[in-house]
Amino acid sequence: MNKKTSSFLQNLRQLNINICPLSSTSVGRTMKVDPLGLHKLKIAYQNSILKNFLFVDSLQKPQLSVRFFCQGVLAFHLEDNKIQKRRLSTLTSVPFGKLLYPRRLSFNSQCFFVSDTTPQLSTDGLEKIMASTEHDLFHKEKKSLAVAKYRHLIQECNSMSDLLDMFSKSSRFSNCNYFIAMWRIAKNMSEDQKRVERQLLYKHPAFNHFCEQVLKEAKTVNLKRLMFTLHAVIKIGIPQNTYLVQVLLRLVQERINECDEMGISVLSRTLEVMEASKNVDALREGLRLLVDKQIWRLEHILTLQTIMKSIGKDAPYPLKKKLELRALNELNKFSPVNSQHMFGALAAMNHRSVLLLNECSKIVAANIHGCPFWMLMNILHSCRHLQYQNLDLFTAIADYIITTFDMWKIKQVLGILSFFESLKFRHIGLMNLFLTRVLDESQSLNQKEILYILHIYSSLNHFHECQDQQFLEVITSALNTYLPKISSLNLLKAVYSLCLLKHFPQDPFNHLLQENIINELLLPVNKNEMVESMLHQVNACLELENTSVLHSKTLTLKECSPTPSRSNVEVEDVLLELLESKRLFLKDVRLPHNYLVDFELRMDSRRSQIFPVSEADVFKAEADILRVALVCVSRSAFCLGTTHPRGKLEMKMRHLKALGFHVILVNNWEIKQLDINSAVTYLKVKIFSPEAFPNTTEFGVQDLK
Structure with missing residues (x-):
């Protein structure tokens, strides 16, 4: 019964x-x-x-x-x-x-x-x-009258101070509800308006008495109203270190076991925007324990996502895994909006669930039209944070931007392209279309936008077949207008990007090569590995590239040890299997300008025969001897989903060729996926020319496809 x-x-x-x-x-x-x-x-x-x-x-x-x-x-x-x-x-x-x-x-x-x-x-x-x-x-009439007064009061008041004026005259309803009403008024204001309203609120003569009354009432009100009061207080912007906030936090801690799903959702939204402190951390830990106990009772997907955003990156891994499994169980109920928010939820708790991200990516890509710009930015930001790359999702976003290109500002498209660059994604159509927009609106570009454009196009090694030279001239002209006031570090970044693009305009280089600018860059405050590396790369371009105008203006820099290469044990084993002797190749060959070659071979000019080499005669190659550089590269050296080399790799290949090498790129990830026999065939195809072993080459290429 x-x-x-x-x-x-x-x-x-x-x-x-x-x-x-x-x-x-x-x-x-x-x-x-x-x-x-x-x-x-x-x-x-x-x-x-x-x-x-x-x-x-x-x-x-x-x-x-x-x-x-x-x-x-x-x-x-x-x-x-x-x-x-x-x-x-x-x-x-x-x-x-x-x-x-x-x-x-x-x-x-x-x-x-x-x-x-x-x-x-x-x-x-x-x-x-x-x-x-x-x-x-x-009692029913009294309750309905109170609700009617509450709604009427919110309609009457236009600011938080107006509510305090009404409170000081006569308190018509619960004191806690005043804070809730304040938040309902303030949430439609801009940040500047909220800031002014808070100052007026603090200066109001009834504010202190009002807070005292709220604290008295908070000890006896139901938990739902207490939760909403804390949420409103935090959202209004009252500092966390105030006595009011700390007491409310402690009261919620004492009654957290009474929370239902709505209480958990409101508490999660509140903790999501709060900074770490003893009481906040204790409450967040209590929320984790409560969620761990009630996770399978949650009915709403939005509540689940709110919890994921608030439990923190340092939450126990088993709890993160439970939340992931709970979300996977509800996948058939996911709406496009739920799928969009899942990226931010996973990023907030720093949990990379590839399966969940893949499923949400399919839903987002299929419903991309109408997705607001801020959501697109949040999705890409979360992908970057989680190091998650999905070619179909990125392509869908880029195609959507192209379809609606006229409705976006240049700053918005640049933001999308900046995230794409960090994710190593190069969408040719969007980048070409944006390049045309830059040519039309070059006069309106500010310094920050110019630096971003140079960085994106140089990092992805993107060139437009028809308008490349015009683009370089226009962007250089826009940069020249900011040379008198640009910082030394930003100037170095701009010149380095121009080097990656193989463009050497005189004004930016002359400005950078001034003694006072170089000395400023080498100060301990600015000096770091990135600055030193960029200076060496610029210096290498001045010496090795066709820069006749700037050839005499090289820098005098201290030699620094090259960045150690990754372990290439697999490639070395395959080379030994193929060549059957260590005397036929050199490992980790150091070259001028801080370059490092993973393996060097000596071959005839037709690349049909390999000769023994030794460290003594590395730089004494005869005219009919070809120096072959095997450069082992990772997948990140190419643009996502392609074999198009990114800017740094492209510049390294140019400089190695200038130093007299024939460059062969060896994909590490492909070697690791092959057995020893297939790997030998793969490397043989890479090293020897098609004329040397036509049958083997043909077999190897077909096998790899």
Whole structure:
């Protein structure tokens, strides 16, 4: 027997004691509980004679309903202290109110049911029923009046200070609700407006007294209102280190076990924007424990995502995994908006779930049209944070930007391209279209935009076949206007980007090569590995590239040790298997300008034969001997999903060729995926020319495809 059935029986017993006790044998009844949990008790009365009267709720508000199967039952109405009766012979459905136990029973003074043989109701019983009804009606009217006043008050006030003015005159409703009302007003304001409103709020003479009243009330209000109060206080912008916020945090800590799903959602949204502190950390830890306990009871996907954003990056891995599994179980319910928000949720707790990201990427890519710009930026930012690359998703976003290109500002498209660059994604159509936009609006570019454009196009090694030279001239001209006020570090970055693009304009280089600029860059404050590396690269371009105008202006820099290469054990083993002797290649060959070659071979000019080499004669190659550089590269050296080399690799290949090498790129990830025999075939195809081993080469290429 469930709780509702038990309460109903207690109600009937109470009525029997107070009004007209009856024998237990006079009534036959069957209780049927709704299995779907729709809160509708079905009571089938087997006897045609009811020995007790039943109750109906107040007519003021619809309540829980009970269906009665009535035969021969009379309905009595009180009119002018006279009882009018009406017989019910069909199915009647009437609502009933609160039960006597554990809740108070509410009676309607206008109507009650009796059977044909029911004794008359006593005057005392009727007075008790009418008094109870009037009491309930009073509370209902009072509650509805308070809600109406609350809504009216929010409509009347245009600022948070107006609410305090109303509070100081007369407090019309709960003190905590004032803060909630303040947040409802403030959330539609700009940040500047909020800042001004907060200052006026702090200076208001009633503010301190108001906070005292809120703290007093917070100890007794229900948890839902307490949660919303804390959320409103934080969202308004009241500092976390204030006594008000800290007390509210402690009160929530004490009652956190009472949280239902809504409470968890509100608390998660609050903690998401709060800075770390002892009380915040303790509350976040309590939330983690609560979520770990109730995670499989959560019904709403948005609540799940809000929790993921708030539990923190340092949350235990098992909890992150549980949240991931819970999200995977709900994938069939994901809307496009849910899929969009999942990227930010995973990034917020620093959990890279490739399976979940892949599924959400499919939904986002299929529903990309209409996705707001800020959401696109959030998705790409999360992908960068999680180091997640999805070619289909990025292509869908780029195609969407192209389709709606005219509606985006140049700053917005540049933001998208900046994220694409960090994700190593090169979309030729979008970059060409943006390049045309730059040519048309070059006069409106600011210094920051110019630096971003140079960085993106040089990093991705992107050239436009028709407009490349014009683009370089236009962007250089725009850069020249900022040379007098550009910082030395930004100037170095701009010149380095121009070097990657193989463009050497005189004005930026001359400005950079001034002694005071170089000395400033080499100061301990600015000096780091990145600055030193860029200076060496610029110096290498001045010496090795075709820069006749600037050839005499090389830099005098200290030699620094080259960056150690990654372990290439797999490639070395394949080389030994192929050449059968260590005397036929050199490993980790250091060259001028801080360059390092993984393996060097000596071959004839037709690349058909390999000669023994030694460290002594590395730089004494004869005219008919070809120096071959095997450069082992990772997948990140190329643009995503292509074999198009990025800027640094392209410049290294140019400089190695200038130093007299024939460059061969060896893809590390491909070697690792092949067995030893296939790897030998792969490397043989790479090293020897097609004319040397036509059959082997043809077989190797087909095999790799």
